[in-house]
Amino acid sequence: MTDIIRVIQYGLGPIGLATARLIDERDKLELVGAVDIDPAKIGKDVGALLGRDRGLGVEVRGKLAEVGAKADVVVHTTNSYFDLFMDQVLEILDAGFDIVSTSEELSFPWTDNPEEAAKVDAAAKKAGKTVLGTGVNPGFLMDSLPLFITSIAQRVDHIDVTRVINASKRRGPFQAKIGSGMSVDDFRAKMAEGRMGHVGLPQSTAMLFDTLGKKLVRFENSVEPVVADAPVKTDFFDVQPGQVRGLHQTGHADTEDGEFVSLTFRAALDEEPDGDTITVKGLPDLTVKLQGTNGDLATVAMAVNAIRRVQEAAPGLATMRDIPIVTAS
Amino acid sequence: MTDIIRVIQYGLGPIGLATARLIDERDKLELVGAVDIDPAKIGKDVGALLGRDRGLGVEVRGKLAEVGAKADVVVHTTNSYFDLFMDQVLEILDAGFDIVSTSEELSFPWTDNPEEAAKVDAAAKKAGKTVLGTGVNPGFLMDSLPLFITSIAQRVDHIDVTRVINASKRRGPFQAKIGSGMSVDDFRAKMAEGRMGHVGLPQSTAMLFDTLGKKLVRFENSVEPVVADAPVKTDFFDVQPGQVRGLHQTGHADTEDGEFVSLTFRAALDEEPDGDTITVKGLPDLTVKLQGTNGDLATVAMAVNAIRRVQEAAPGLATMRDIPIVTAS
Numbered sequence: 001m002t003d004i005i006r007v008i009q010y011g012l013g014p015i016g017l018a019t020a021r022l023i024d025e026r027d028k029l030e031l032v033g034a035v036d037i038d039p040a041k042i043g044k045d046v047g048a049l050l051g052r053d054r055g056l057g058v059e060v061r062g063k064l065a066e067v068g069a070k071a072d073v074v075v076h077t078t079n080s081y082f083d084l085f086m087d088q089v090l091e092i093l094d095a096g097f098d099i100v101s102t103s104e105e106l107s108f109p110w111t112d113n114p115e116e117a118a119k120v121d122a123a124a125k126k127a128g129k130t131v132l133g134t135g136v137n138p139g140f141l142m143d144s145l146p147l148f149i150t151s152i153a154q155r156v157d158h159i160d161v162t163r164v165i166n167a168s169k170r171r172g173p174f175q176a177k178i179g180s181g182m183s184v185d186d187f188r189a190k191m192a193e194g195r196m197g198h199v200g201l202p203q204s205t206a207m208l209f210d211t212l213g214k215k216l217v218r219f220e221n222s223v224e225p226v227v228a229d230a231p232v233k234t235d236f237f238d239v240q241p242g243q244v245r246g247l248h249q250t251g252h253a254d255t256e257d258g259e260f261v262s263l264t265f266r267a268a269l270d271e272e273p274d275g276d277t278i279t280v281k282g283l284p285d286l287t288v289k290l291q292g293t294n295g296d297l298a299t300v301a302m303a304v305n306a307i308r309r310v311q312e313a314a315p316g317l318a319t320m321r322d323i324p325i326v327t328a329s
Numbered sequence: 330m331t332d333i334i335r336v337i338q339y340g341l342g343p344i345g346l347a348t349a350r351l352i353d354e355r356d357k358l359e360l361v362g363a364v365d366i367d368p369a370k371i372g373k374d375v376g377a378l379l380g381r382d383r384g385l386g387v388e389v390r391g392k393l394a395e396v397g398a399k400a401d402v403v404v405h406t407t408n409s410y411f412d413l414f415m416d417q418v419l420e421i422l423d424a425g426f427d428i429v430s431t432s433e434e435l436s437f438p439w440t441d442n443p444e445e446a447a448k449v450d451a452a453a454k455k456a457g458k459t460v461l462g463t464g465v466n467p468g469f470l471m472d473s474l475p476l477f478i479t480s481i482a483q484r485v486d487h488i489d490v491t492r493v494i495n496a497s498k499r500r501g502p503f504q505a506k507i508g509s510g511m512s513v514d515d516f517r518a519k520m521a522e523g524r525m526g527h528v529g530l531p532q533s534t535a536m537l538f539d540t541l542g543k544k545l546v547r548f549e550n551s552v553e554p555v556v557a558d559a560p561v562k563t564d565f566f567d568v569q570p571g572q573v574r575g576l577h578q579t580g581h582a583d584t585e586d587g588e589f590v591s592l593t594f595r596a597a598l599d600e601e602p603d604g605d606t607i608t609v610k611g612l613p614d615l616t617v618k619l620q621g622t623n624g625d626l627a628t629v630a631m632a633v634n635a636i637r638r639v640q641e642a643a644p645g646l647a648t649m650r651d652i653p654i655v656t657a658s
Contacts, residue, residue, distance in 0.1 A: 147656045148477055148656065150656050151657065152465050154630040211656050211658075212656065212657060284626045286622065288618070288620075290615065290616070291616040292614050297481075298481035300483065301480070301483040301612075302481050305479075305482075321656070322653055324651055324652055325473060325476060325650060326477070327480055328480065328485045
């Protein structure tokens with residue numbers, strides 16, 4: 001067995017391409033394959049998709065089965081929801097690879113998708129491989145990091161995590177995803193379809209409750225538009241007063257004794273100051289403020305940094321609270 | 330096997346007594362024994378030492394071998410240095426118990442005490458038990474927490490951790506330990522004996538370097554007195570201008586390419602503002618500021634929270650970067 005871990009990148013959207021780039025930069029990782037369904041990408045060299053002069057010698061295939069190279073781990077960055085990614089995960093396990101996935105619902109599926117979680121766990125154990133869902137959020141900021149902070153608490157009465165993102169600093173698709181430039185009516189209509197807003201608050205909540213031995217009796221999630229009261233201009237949007245410049249999302253989770261977790265995700269253009277705050281009430285009271293946790297950079301880093309962890313971990317569905325800390329390497 | 334973990338508290342100084350109290354408060358832990366060398370404590374019930382009306386039914390013994398109860402884990406809180414605690418650790422392993430220790434030199438001994446580390450590791454494997462050295466610092470603030478923060482970094486160029494403690498809020502022995510009320514000459518004389526200042530900077534540095542695959546070529550440690558320029562009064566000290574009100578300690582660690590880690594530990598009476606700051610330079614730059622990480626409360630919490638981890642871990646000498654995240658429970 002060699003020290004170099006051979007990796008297939010599955011999904012070549014913005015996150016997947018950035019992941020492929022970082023894998024290629026790391027000495028102990030080797031990009032040996034790439035998969036995407038986009039006909040415009042299939043057949044091209046990953047180097048070309050990264051805008052490089054030289055190819056990487058890795059041609060994009062439309063299906064995993066068409067990747068000829070021997071590999072150890074698949075980094076999976078396609079979409080958020082079990083109904084969309086389940087078959088992909090099972091296919092990857094069936095092919096005999098460990099998986100690091102950025103799919104949000106996979107980060108802690110035991111509470112919200114228990115049947116799917118059990119199915120993935122069983123398939124992983126059968127294959128003798130490990131599946132880990134991770135990223136900056138879910139996977140870190142609102143779950144495994146606050147949990148690690150509680151290591152220095154004698155008693156935990158309440159956890160609050162608030163993430164504020166100035167979306168003006170982020171890429172266009174992210175600005176679009178949070179509703180930038182929409183009318184309030186359009187925002188609410190899209191919200192009613194159920195797939196507006198950050199995915200992950202239920203999963204983060206579930207990891208906190210389950211790990212700290214709390215019983216979840218109520219979870220309330222709400223998404224509201226953040227409306228511009230002055231014009232906002234970015235490279236991608238020209239938002240007029242009265243239009244949406246972002247979203248404000250909250251999750252509140254109770255035990256039988258009242259609220260135990262509150263999570264806030266606020267992402268809007270020109271939102272200042274940005275940053276993340278974790279507040280643990282208990283003994284002692286703890287406050288942790290983070291700056292610089294750019295979602296794209298951080299999720300790509302986490303996915304790549306976690307590769308060696310899934311190689312070392314026991315077979316099955318793992319979560320960030322089950323494995324040794326992921327670190328840069 | 331029962332769900333309750335039976336614990337012996339070894340060492341009943343301020344930290345050990347606080348640990349015994351917390352073990353007693355936890356539903357899934359049971360305090361079954363206590364050990365201390367102090368003749369004034371031997372034979373007393375731990376409840377009495379905690380100032381309680383009712384005993385806990387746990388009498389302090391002078392030696393581990395005199396503790397009759399069956400147990401699973403020993404929490405070891407005696408002293409900082411291998412030459413003082415080594416025999417205790419070997420004795421505990423020989424008796425067949427997992428160990429959580431707050432001994433600073435045990436937190437990451439592989440670089441600074443490689444022979445002792447190998448000896449503990451071999452003894453633990455022979456006994457089929459796990460040894461973990463932990464606490465808030467070393468164990469968390471300057472090593473495992475910054476390492477976990479690097480999980481969201483694509484590249485790490487430099488790590489700085491600065492801990493500032495307002496010692497006026499802390500107990501008398503801590504105020505004494507940092508030199509409060511001493512003359513500068515006395516401070517420097519005691520410092521020259523080599524055991525003044527916080528213990529743990531080399532261990533934290535070593536965990537950072539080893540985990541991030543860096544080669545340590547130089548480590549420089551310095552301790553300076555913080556001198557009062559106005560009178561400072563606490564419940565325990567009356568410090569005059571010109572006398573010492575605390576200490577300022579730094580560790581700088583280089584790779585062949587220059588400084589990679591800088592650690593600062595500053596603890597002084599009336600020092601404001603206090604708090605901890607972790608700064609990771611790289612991609613992205615990350616800043617984490619912590620408030621409320623009281624050293625005594627936090628170390629006790631970490632020791633007790635880590636108990637179930639050593640029960641689950643593989644036999645041998647473990648460090649905080651080798652096991653799943655410790656959390657409250």
